[in-house]
Amino acid sequence: xxxxxxxxxxKLLTNVLNLLTAASSEASGDGFVGPSLEDFYPDDVLFQGxxxxxxxxxxxxxxxxxxLVVVFWILSTRFKSAIAAQRYVPTKFQLLGEIALGFVRxxxxxxxxxxxxxxxxxxxxxTIFFTVFGMNITGIIPGFNIAGSSLIGLSIVLALAVYVTxxxxxxxxxxxxxxxxxxxxxxxxxxxxxxxxxxxxLSNFILRPATLALRLTMNMLAGHLLLVLCFSATWFFxxxxxxxxxxxxxxxxxxxxxxxxxxxxxxxxxxxxxxxxTTVYIQLSLADEH
Amino acid sequence: xxxxxISAEVGNPLIPAVPDLFWSSVVFVILLAFFWVKVLPGFxxxxxxxxxxxxxxxxxxxxxxxEVAEKTAEIAKAQENSxxxxxxxxxxxxxxxxxxxxELKEHANxxxxxxxxxxxAQIEAERQAALISLRAEVGTLAIELAxxxxxxxxxxxxxxxxxxxSFLAELETNDKASKxx
Numbered sequence: 505x506x507x508x509x510x511x512x513x514x515k516l517l518t519n520v521l522n523l524l525t526a527a528s529s530e531a532s533g534d535g536f537v538g539p540s541l542e543d544f545y546p547d548d549v550l551f552q553g554x555x556x557x558x559x560x561x562x563x564x565x566x567x568x569x570x571x572l573v574v575v576f577w578i579l580s581t582r583f584k585s586a587i588a589a590q591r592y593v594p595t596k597f598q599l600l601g602e603i604a605l606g607f608v609r610x611x612x613x614x615x616x617x618x619x620x621x622x623x624x625x626x627x628x629x630x631t632i633f634f635t636v637f638g639m640n641i642t643g644i645i646p647g648f649n650i651a652g653s654s655l656i657g658l659s660i661v662l663a664l665a666v667y668v669t670x671x672x673x674x675x676x677x678x679x680x681x682x683x684x685x686x687x688x689x690x691x692x693x694x695x696x697x698x699x700x701x702x703x704x705x706l707s708n709f710i711l712r713p714a715t716l717a718l719r720l721t722m723n724m725l726a727g728h729l730l731l732v733l734c735f736s737a738t739w740f741f742x743x744x745x746x747x748x749x750x751x752x753x754x755x756x757x758x759x760x761x762x763x764x765x766x767x768x769x770x771x772x773x774x775x776x777x778x779x780x781x782t783t784v785y786i787q788l789s790l791a792d793e794h
Numbered sequence: 795x796x797x798x799x800i801s802a803e804v805g806n807p808l809i810p811a812v813p814d815l816f817w818s819s820v821v822f823v824i825l826l827a828f829f830w831v832k833v834l835p836g837f838x839x840x841x842x843x844x845x846x847x848x849x850x851x852x853x854x855x856x857x858x859x860x861e862v863a864e865k866t867a868e869i870a871k872a873q874e875n876s877x878x879x880x881x882x883x884x885x886x887x888x889x890x891x892x893x894x895x896x897e898l899k900e901h902a903n904x905x906x907x908x909x910x911x912x913x914x915a916q917i918e919a920e921r922q923a924a925l926i927s928l929r930a931e932v933g934t935l936a937i938e939l940a941x942x943x944x945x946x947x948x949x950x951x952x953x954x955x956x957x958x959x960s961f962l963a964e965l966e967t968n969d970k971a972s973k974x975x
Contacts, residue, residue, distance in 0.1 A: 541805075541807060544807065545805060548813075554813075555812045555813060555816055556813055556816050556817065557813040558813070558817070559813075561814075562813060562814075562817045565817055565818070565821050566817070566821070568821070569821045569824060569825065572825060572828075573824070573825075573828055576828065576829070576832070576833045577832070579833065580832050580833050580836045580837075583836035583837060583839065583840045584836055586840055586843075587836070587839055587840060587843055590843070590847070592843065592844045592847045592848070594840075598840075601837075602837070602840070602841075605833070605834075605837050606841075609837075623838070626834060627826060627829050627830035627834055628826065630829050630833075630834060631822070631825050631826040631828075631829045631830075634825070634829070635821065635822060635825050655807075655810065655811075655814045655818075656807060656808060656809070656810050656814070657810035657811065657814030657815040657816075657817070657818040658814070658818035658821070658822070660810055660815065660818070661815065661818040661819050661822050662818075662822060665822065665826075718808070721807065722807075725807060
């Protein structure tokens with residue numbers, strides 16, 4: 505998957521940009537306001553001009569942070585009271601939390617890394633999954649309407665954390681042999697290393713984090729643009745066009761509705777993919793041979 | 795350096811603005827610490843406790859089951875024992891019954907023999923009595939007959955009695971002799 509991704513995402517980006525130019529040319533005539541990249545650079549509302557300036561998207565991120573902390577704080581108090589009371593049957597809320605945490609733990613971490621290593625890296629894996637999902641899902645929550653992960657900063661920070669972690673895991677397990685394993689795969693005739701080693705370097709140490717970050721951000725960015733296009737077109741057809749043109753609004757609204765559902769799926773899927781690739785990369789670092 | 799001023803313009807979506815990176819890091823670090831320190835240990839402990847509890851209860855159930863099986867076996871054994879005991883008692887009773895019956899039969903036989911003996915003795919006594927009285931009568935009759943035959947010569951009682959006695963004695967000796975034969 506990560507091999508395909510670098511080809512996919514620039515394509516996605518050009519598509520998005522084409523969409524933008526088309527939308528803005530349309531905007532000149534009828535007062536139709538299509539989506540634009542400006543959506544992703546709202547004005548700062550706090551600390552303008554500083555390195556910690558806050559705009560709408562940063563506010564959304566902080567809101568997601570608070571929401572995640574509150575939800576999981578309550579969950580962890582449930583855990584504590586259950587442990588203290590020796591109550592082994594979970595309450596409904598606790599069960600939901602256990603299903604969510606258990607999904608990441610069993611279906612992602614343990615499946616890829618095994619029990620021992622899975623639990624070792626579980627904090628990072630869990631954090632990445634819920635952070636990405638929380639940030640993604642704001643894209644379809646009315647009032648927020650933009651994913652916290654649609655700016656590349658977050659994706660870069662997460663990808664860097666993954667990068668550092670899988671290199672750390674490899675060095676911890678194999679010492680410097682990790683770099684030998686990743687750059688000079690065994691079973692390749694020596695002269696071919698001239699060809700293979702740069703490719704491996706590019707793929708393992710540059711493309712892995714880059715595709716992780718790009719895949720997430722571009723998916724969210726494209727999702728937002730699609731939704732905005734559908735709903736602003738609906739608005740335009742219903743309230744600004746005449747006669748039969750209004751009927752088109754129904755179609756665009758339906759599209760918007762379907763894409764909203766689709767974005768829920770994408771929000772989950774991207775969180776899953778990001779987390780799964782994290783575990784895959786760690787697993788590859790831990791593996792004895794490539 | 796990328797400044798906020800630049801980020802406010804329509805930027806390249808591939809190049810992060812500094813505040814973007816800053817707040818992303820803040821959010822990530824807080825969440826990582828939160829999950830690491832607060833959420834996951836409790837989650838793990840809850841699951842471990844539950845596993846332990848389930849295993850403990852399974853073991854307890856197994857123990858209880860074994861206990862029940864043991865008790866059932868005990869009860870079956872006791873049942874078997876009491877059945878055997880009952881059979882023994884029945885057998886004993888049967889034997890005893892047979893013995894009692896035999897004893898009773900014996901008793902009855904004895905009684906019957908005794909009654910028979912008594913009856914025989916009585917019959918013998920009566921025969922003796924009849925014999926005695928018959929003898930006396932026969933004597934008298936014979937004397938009467940003889941005196942009528944012999945007449946007056948034999949009027950004296952003493953003589954008559956002597957004659958009769960000697961006759962009887964003779965009879966008796968004859969009788970004894972015939973018996974002795």
